[in-house]
Amino acid sequence: FKMINYNISYSNSHRHFLDFEFTAKTNGANKIQFQLSAWRPGRYELANFSQNIQKWAAFDENNNPLAFRKITKDLWEVDSDNAMEITITYNFYSNQLDAGSCYLDEHQLYINPVHCMFYIVGRKEESYTLNLEIPSTYRIASSMKQEENTLTVKGYDLLAESPVICSDSLQHGTYEVDGITFHIWFQGKCNPDWEKLNKDFTAFTKSQIKHFGGFPVDEYHYFFQITPYISYHGVEHTKNTVLLLGPGNEIMDKRYEDLLGVCSHELYHTWNIKAIRPVEMYPYDYTKENYFRTGFVAEGVTTYMGDMMLYNSGVFSWEEFIKTQNQNLERHLTNYGRYNLSVADSGFDNWLDGYKLGSPDRKTSIYPDAALCMLMVDLEIIRNTDGRNSLHSVMKELYEEFAQKDKGYTEDDFRNICVRFGGLKVAEIFENHIYGTEDYIPTLKTALDVVGLELKEKKNPNLSAQYFGFVAVKENEKVIIKKVEPNSVTDKNKIAPEDEITKINGENIEGKLTDILKECKDEVIFTIKKRFSEKSISLAIGNNYQLLEFMKIKKAKDEQLTFRKVWSS
Numbered sequence: 148f149k150m151i152n153y154n155i156s157y158s159n160s161h162r163h164f165l166d167f168e169f170t171a172k173t174n175g176a177n178k179i180q181f182q183l184s185a186w187r188p189g190r191y192e193l194a195n196f197s198q199n200i201q202k203w204a205a206f207d208e209n210n211n212p213l214a215f216r217k218i219t220k221d222l223w224e225v226d227s228d229n230a231m232e233i234t235i236t237y238n239f240y241s242n243q244l245d246a247g248s249c250y251l252d253e254h255q256l257y258i259n260p261v262h263c264m265f266y267i268v269g270r271k272e273e274s275y276t277l278n279l280e281i282p283s284t285y286r287i288a289s290s291m292k293q294e295e296n297t298l299t300v301k302g303y304d305l306l307a308e309s310p311v312i313c314s315d316s317l318q319h320g321t322y323e324v325d326g327i328t329f330h331i332w333f334q335g336k337c338n339p340d341w342e343k344l345n346k347d348f349t350a351f352t353k354s355q356i357k358h359f360g361g362f363p364v365d366e367y368h369y370f371f372q373i374t375p376y377i378s379y380h381g382v383e384h385t386k387n388t389v390l391l392l393g394p395g396n397e398i399m400d401k402r403y404e405d406l407l408g409v410c411s412h413e414l415y416h417t418w419n420i421k422a423i424r425p426v427e428m429y430p431y432d433y434t435k436e437n438y439f440r441t442g443f444v445a446e447g448v449t450t451y452m453g454d455m456m457l458y459n460s461g462v463f464s465w466e467e468f469i470k471t472q473n474q475n476l477e478r479h480l481t482n483y484g485r486y487n488l489s490v491a492d493s494g495f496d497n498w499l500d501g502y503k504l505g506s507p508d509r510k511t512s513i514y515p516d517a518a519l520c521m522l523m524v525d526l527e528i529i530r531n532t533d534g535r536n537s538l539h540s541v542m543k544e545l546y547e548e549f550a551q552k553d554k555g556y557t558e559d560d561f562r563n564i565c566v567r568f569g570g571l572k573v574a575e576i577f578e579n580h581i582y583g584t585e586d587y588i589p590t591l592k593t594a595l596d597v598v599g600l601e602l603k604e605k606k607n608p609n610l611s612a613q614y615f616g617f618v619a620v621k622e623n624e625k626v627i628i629k630k631v632e633p634n635s636v637t638d639k640n641k642i643a644p645e646d647e648i649t650k651i652n653g654e655n656i657e658g659k660l661t662d663i664l665k666e667c668k669d670e671v672i673f674t675i676k677k678r679f680s681e682k683s684i685s686l687a688i689g690n691n692y693q694l695l696e697f698m699k700i701k702k703a704k705d706e707q708l709t710f711r712k713v714w715s716s
Contacts, residue, residue, distance in 0.1 A: 149273045153264065156280035160253045163242035164201065169265060170234045171273075173227045180268035181235060183221040184307065184433040187247055187261040189382045189420075191494070192501035193436060196262045197221040199240040199249075208232040222268075222434070239263040244372060246380040246389040255314035255334055256281060257372065259382075259389070261307035266433075271303045277311075284315040288332040290368045290386040304431065308384040308421075312370055320344065324352045328366050335373030337395035347462045351411045354460035355418075358539045359546050363422040369410060373398060381409040383416030404467060411462075412453030419452075420445040423545045426555030442494025443581055444561050447517020448542065450475070451525070459715055472522065473696045475515035479587065481612070481692050482516075483508040483633055490517045490581050491558075507644055508633065519587060523576050526594040526714065528569040534713040536568045588695070598711040599703030602695040609692070610664040614671070616691030619648060619660060626656055635691045640684050642675055649681065650674035 154168040173179060183197050197220055205213040205223075207230035215225040227233050241249035241263070250257040256279075267273070277298040279287065289311045291298040300306045318333040322345045329352060333339055356362050364386045374393030381390045390409055392398055398406050427439035458468035479485060486508075488496070493510040494517075525538035541564050549556045566574045572593075579585040592602055607613040616635025619628045626648040631637050648656065651663055652672050664671070667688065674683045703711070 149270070151267070151270075151273050151275050153275060153277045154280070155258070155277060157251055157256070160251050160256075163240055163251050164238045165241050165249070165251055165256075165258070165263065166236070166238050167263065168234060168236050170232060171267060171270075173230050173233050177226070177228045179225050179227045179233055180218070181223045181225070181265040182268050182434060183263075183265050184261050185221050185435060186433070186437075187259065187382075188308065188428070188431055189384065189416075190247060190502075191437070191439075191442065191497040193498060194262075195220060199263070201238050201240060203237040204235065206234045206236070208234075219434075235265070244374070244391070245378075246372065246391040247382040254316070255312060256285070257313075257334070258311045260309060260311075261433075264306060266303040266306075272301075273303075274299060274301045275303075275306050279311075279313060281313045282315065285313045286315070286317045286319075288312040288317055288319070288330075288334070288368070288370055290366065290384075303433075305385065307431075307433070308386070310370060310384065310387065310389050312372075322349050322352075324349060325356055325362065327362055327364075330366070330368040331371070332368065333371045333373055335371070335393070335395055336375065337371075337373045337398050340399050343399070347407060348410065350460040350462050351407070351456050352414060354456050355411075355414060358456075359418050359543055361546075363417055363550065367414075367417065369413075379405055379409065381413045383413045383421060385417075385421050388413035388416070404463075404470075407457055407462060408454065408471065411457050412449055415449045415453050415456065416445075418546055418550070419449050419542065422550035423542070424550070424555045426557050429555030436498040438495055438498060440491040440495045441556075441558055441561060442497060442513035443490045443517035443520060446494075446513040447490065447521050448538070450514045450518035451521040452538070452542070455715075469697050475518045476696065477694055478512065478515040479519055480694055481607075481618075481630070481632075482511060484510045485516060485587070486584050487511075489584055490520060504629070507630070516587075517581070519591065520576060520580050523580070523587075523590055523594040524565055524569060524573055526597040526710075527572040527576065528565070529710050529713055530597045531570040531572065532568060534710055537713065538565075540568055541565055595697070597707070598714050599700045599707030600697055601700050603698045605694040605696045606690065607692045607694050610661045612692040613690060614664060614667075614688045615686050616689075617642065618692075626660060632691050636686050636689055640686060642673075642684065647676040648673055649676050650683075653683075 152170045156166045186192065186194050205215045205225040207213055213225050213227060213230065215223055218224050225233060241251040244250040247259055249259055249262050279296045281296060287293060289298055289309060291300045291309045300309055312334050314334055318339060320331045320341045322329050331344060366386060368387035370387060370389045372389065372391045373395040375395055376393050378391045378393040381388060392402060392406055425439040425441045428437045431437060454468060454471040457463040488510040490511055490513060494513040496510055521538060529537050544564055545556055562577050576590060580587055580590060595601060609618060612618050615637045616632035617628050617637040618630040619626050628642065628644055628646045631642065631644055670685050670687050672683050672685045
């Protein structure tokens with residue numbers, strides 16, 4: 148029974164450096180390669196974690212140094228001739244607090260092993276023991292097997308998916324569904340309302356398990372990193388999820404919808420992407436990009452279904468649910484990349500420029516844009532099968548025929564199942580909107596008619612977007628333009644992203660842009676600073692970045708009402 152041993156310790160926690168000691172038998176090999184991951188499952192972009200390693204050394208069982216060399220950005224090779232056992236020591240800078248990283252300070256130790264822990268090339272299946280040298284007052288939150296301060300896990304795949312939080316201020320609660328225990332952990336200042344959490348979490352968890360007919364794992368953990376400032380982020384793993392949310396004093400009221408939204412989304416991932424996996428990631432290759440075009444399944448279905456499960460379980464009201472759909476629609480309509488790169492191609496390109504805006508109007512998003520496609524597919528399946536099937540049927544089939552048979556699905560597998568249930572209209576959605584860049588709105592209107600919904604015009608609540616077709620943010624006390632609608636009055640006056648607004652109507656900018664624009668009539672004079680010039684430009688107020696919103700039709704027909712019931716059940 149082969150075992151890799153890790154000792155994890157630290158001193159001077161304010162410096163954020165974690166110390167690792169990795170020990171394994173050489174098994175007679177004269178060279179051993181140590182691989183650190185280049186990305187993490189759950190985020191489909193290259194991450195280059197090894198830039199956080201400051202020191203690295205290798206020793207034999209007698210503590211004699213061994214020669215080593217670096218072969219790629221995250222692969223080290225050690226000469227292990229005559230050594231029975233090998234120990235590598237290194238440190239890792241842990242000063243990034245989000246739902247997928249590593250963080251150390253005087254209050255907590257938080258590790259995502261995929262960032263900072265190695266596997267031996269050719270020995271990925273070996274088990275790991277982690278010994279944590281932490282203060283005696285600290286508790287450990289983890290989905291790994293635990294005995295006192297020692298954690299064990301089988302194989303690198305599961306290690307990579309097993310975050311750990313250690314602190315003396317962890318709050319912990321549980322709920323049970325179908326004999327499975329679900330753990331909720333909070334790290335950071337907050338006052339959880341356990342009764343409310345248990346009621347709502349039990350409801351959406353039951354709904355998800357019912358729709359799939361089973362749960363892929365034997366226990367599950369929600370790990371919350373609660374911040375004193377505004378934050379929102381979630382990362383899915385095989386048996387757990389990490390959720391970054393703040394501010395802590397608002398998570399049970401003002402941010403509670405966000406808390407439920409991110410938790411339902413991440414729980415749905417336990418099936419969709421952790422169990423139901425694209426063939427390109429079966430198995431994961433941690434050394435390089437794992438290109439796949441089905442981000443529209445991984446994130447599109449999950450974004451749509453995460454919200455749908457909150458609605459069909461009664462946790463969200465109709466108003467709360469439709470707000471999430473309107474947010475997806477707003478993000479779609481304010482991104483002109485939708486006419487340039489399809490959802491499938493945009494997902495593929497996440498590996499190139501990740502989740503940031505990138506160059507203007509280049510690509511679309513595998514979250515809101517793909518979610519709208521899945522809404523259309525769902526409604527067309529309901530129409531085509533007379534309410535007998537829905538997108539739930541597709542996902543259940545993927546779970547039973549692929550996940551439970553330990554195989555990955557292809558793009559064609561997913562499309563074929565959708566088209567088998569949904570017919571010609573669904574085939575067109577794939578061709579025009581998932582693989583093409585045709586305008587969503589006519590197809591969306593047709594699909595919404597199935598359940599008696601329509602789209603109504605709405606003015607953009609962001610006044611700079613509505614009046615002039617630009618979106619600006621404050622960066623280091625400067626007002627910087629980030630997005631410009633093509634052919635808007637802003638664009639026609641040669642104003643572009645990264646230009647700075649220094650004055651409005653000759654006055655310095657005090658307070659919020661929206662508050663200043665509220666007072667303006669007809670025309671506004673902006674002083675625009677470019678890299679090598681500054682000038683004042685007068686812009687006429689218009690109606691730009693126009694939005695649409697979902698509304699129930701006043702007099703829906705019986706069939707529409709029947710299908711609406713099917714859709715929301």
